[in-house]
Amino acid sequence: GLKYPKEFIFGFSESGFQFEMGLPGSEDPNTDWWVWVHDPENIASTLVSGDFPENGPGYWHLYRQDHDIAERLGMDGARIGIEWSRIFSKPTFDVKVDVARDERGNIVYIDVAEKALEELDRIANKDAVNHYREILSDWKNRGKKLIINLYHWTLPLWLHDPIKVRKLGIDRAPAGWVDERTVIEFVKYVAYIAWKLGDLPDLWCTMNEPNVVYSIGYINIKIGYPPGYLSFEAASKAMKHLVEAHARAYEVLKRFTNKPVGIIYVTTYHEPLKESDRDVAEAAMYQAVFDFLDSITIGRSMSIGERKDLEKHLDWLGINYYSRLVVERYGNAWRVLPGYGFACIPGGTSLAGRPCNDAGWETYPEGLYIMLKRCWERYRLPIIVTENGTADAIDRLRPRYLATHLYQVWKALSEGVDIRGYLHWALVDNYEWSSGFRMRFGLVHVDFETKKRYLRPSALLFREIASSKEIPDEFMHMTQPQILI
Numbered sequence: 001g002l003k004y005p006k007e008f009i010f011g012f013s014e015s016g017f018q019f020e021m022g023l024p025g026s027e028d029p030n031t032d033w034w035v036w037v038h039d040p041e042n043i044a045s046t047l048v049s050g051d052f053p054e055n056g057p058g059y060w061h062l063y064r065q066d067h068d069i070a071e072r073l074g075m076d077g078a079r080i081g082i083e084w085s086r087i088f089s090k091p092t093f094d095v096k097v098d099v100a101r102d103e104r105g106n107i108v109y110i111d112v113a114e115k116a117l118e119e120l121d122r123i124a125n126k127d128a129v130n131h132y133r134e135i136l137s138d139w140k141n142r143g144k145k146l147i148i149n150l151y152h153w154t155l156p157l158w159l160h161d162p163i164k165v166r167k168l169g170i171d172r173a174p175a176g177w178v179d180e181r182t183v184i185e186f187v188k189y190v191a192y193i194a195w196k197l198g199d200l201p202d203l204w205c206t207m208n209e210p211n212v213v214y215s216i217g218y219i220n221i222k223i224g225y226p227p228g229y230l231s232f233e234a235a236s237k238a239m240k241h242l243v244e245a246h247a248r249a250y251e252v253l254k255r256f257t258n259k260p261v262g263i264i265y266v267t268t269y270h271e272p273l274k275e276s277d278r279d280v281a282e283a284a285m286y287q288a289v290f291d292f293l294d295s296i297t298i299g300r301s302m303s304i305g306e307r308k309d310l311e312k313h314l315d316w317l318g319i320n321y322y323s324r325l326v327v328e329r330y331g332n333a334w335r336v337l338p339g340y341g342f343a344c345i346p347g348g349t350s351l352a353g354r355p356c357n358d359a360g361w362e363t364y365p366e367g368l369y370i371m372l373k374r375c376w377e378r379y380r381l382p383i384i385v386t387e388n389g390t391a392d393a394i395d396r397l398r399p400r401y402l403a404t405h406l407y408q409v410w411k412a413l414s415e416g417v418d419i420r421g422y423l424h425w426a427l428v429d430n431y432e433w434s435s436g437f438r439m440r441f442g443l444v445h446v447d448f449e450t451k452k453r454y455l456r457p458s459a460l461l462f463r464e465i466a467s468s469k470e471i472p473d474e475f476m477h478m479t480q481p482q483i484l485i
């Protein structure tokens with residue numbers, strides 16, 4: 001069979017808003033996403049599903065059970081999220097911190113002193129801090145690896161109120177990442193978590209897919225993410241502030257811990273239909289993937305210019321991979337071609353003959369290999385595949401999706417890419433943002449009425465590979481891409 005290194009991690013990734021709620025007492029109504037998915041206008045217009053996260057899998061109370069299942073599936077690592085809004089459900093603006101700026105007014109340094117931490121400790125929700133310690137310790141006490149992720153799209157309502165943005169406009173409402181103050185408040189929150197829980201994680205991650213927050217919230221607003229406010233200016237401000245938030249958080253984490261600090265990013269392979277369009281595909285991929293990561297590694301990018309204060313602010317890179325995008329030249333820009341990648345018919349077959357999942361995403365495992373190679377050659381940082389999976393309620397595609405993508409990881413490893421682990425998205429079915437419970441990504445099926453968990457066949461495939469850290473010969477027939485026509 002195909003062997004992985006003996007210390008290679010197999011595991012799962014999780015986020016607070018999507019997994020925690022489900023049983024009474026776990027509700028967290030103090031976020032932009034909460035008000036967004038409960039908004040009657042958003043539901044009536046079908047911008048959001050009408051499902052509610054408070055009917056989710058209930059990880060807040062059922063975490064021991066899910067950790068038991070993860071252990072049973074041979075998992076030895078996890079990325080687990082902390083919800084900022086649970087820690088600080090009220091504004092932290094009044095806590096004083098030192099902020100330094102460069103000659104153009106960019107925030108180049110934030111220091112959270114002991115005095116500020118004590119003030120934050122008086123405001124913080126201690127029950128939430130203690131409950132996260134219980135959840136994270138339960139995983140650690142099983143001898144498992146732990147990555148704490150500090151931000152996964154939800155913002156405290158006092159920082160971002162998307163309904164007020166829609167009604168009053170971006171300049172007269174709490175504007176989230178468009179507002180520079182969010183950078184400072186984020187760093188206060190990060191410093192506080194490092195101070196309170198810094199003994200627990202093996203690795204830190206500042207944020208999950210910042211590019212999704214600014215591109216879907218302010219540009220591709222039909223997907224239905226808050227605030228659904230079309231503005232390129234707002235998108236570019238949000239991007240700049242997310243880059244700075246990562247870098248200033250990186251520095252403050254280093255003051256409390258010597259553990260590696262990374263970021264998780266969605267690395268979608270952008271491919272031209274015709275080779276003569278390769279230049280626009282590369283330009284599209286640069287804008288979607290490499291621009292942000294260049295900003296925080298080489299300190300220089302098209303969107304941020306030259307920013308020495310941002311360079312070398314990344315110790316490891318989390319790669320989320322699901323599918324590709326196929327693009328073609330369109331005037332002096334490009335457009336996405338329907339029928340390929342993320343732009344397919346749910347449950348259909350792509351124009352390349354590949355099976356497509358319940359979300360209409362084409363199975364394209366080769367793209368994972370390409371992005372692993374591209375990111376390794378560009379940044380030479382240790383990589384963890386922090387999300388990979390497919391929306392597939394009846395598990396018709398997931399077994400082969402799993403085998404083909406794990407094969408591509410093995411192939412990149414065999415060519416010298418420093419990949420430390422593979423975290424599947426997801427362990428159990430969960431709340432898929434504006435799609436609600438319609439999209440099921442779990443290796444494990446959840447009955448959201450009873451909260452009971454059921455193993456899908458691909459959970460057993462995962463267990464075979466994870467527990468032996470090998471793709472056995474008997475599975476090799478499933479590792480090559482599936483072409484249906």
Ligand SMILES: OC[C@@H]1[C@@H](O)[C@H](O)[C@@H](O)c2[nH]c(CCc3ccccc3)c[n+]21
Pocket residue numbers: 015018208209212266320322387425432433441
């Ligand atoms: O859609 C599945 C998962 C989400 O549940 C995770 O929270 C998020 O990290 C995540 N990112 C992606 C890939 C990029 C994407 C984002 C939004 C919508 C469609 C694709 C897929 N997923």
